[in-house]
Amino acid sequence: MNTPTVAARGVLRFSTACQECGLSVSTMRRLIRAGRGPRILQLSERRIGIRRTDLDEWLTSREGATF
Numbered sequence: 001m002n003t004p005t006v007a008a009r010g011v012l013r014f015s016t017a018c019q020e021c022g023l024s025v026s027t028m029r030r031l032i033r034a035g036r037g038p039r040i041l042q043l044s045e046r047r048i049g050i051r052r053t054d055l056d057e058w059l060t061s062r063e064g065a066t067f
Contacts (some may be wrong), residue, residue, distance in 0.1 A: 010053060014047075
């Protein structure tokens with residue numbers, strides 16, 4: 001049985017997603033808690049991830065955002 005790995009299904013580890021966005025882990029957590037971050041997946045009891053498509057959509061929506 002060939003079960004695709006998490007990466008093969010388009011899910012990034014949380015730390016990898018943060019690196020790709022250029023944000024620190026604490027900043028990304030803060031945005032998610034405030035409801036302004038990408039959707040997360042609970043991969044296991046102690047690990048979260050973000051779907052590649054969700055991250056890309058979130059980044060696209062932030063292009064015109066002002067702070």
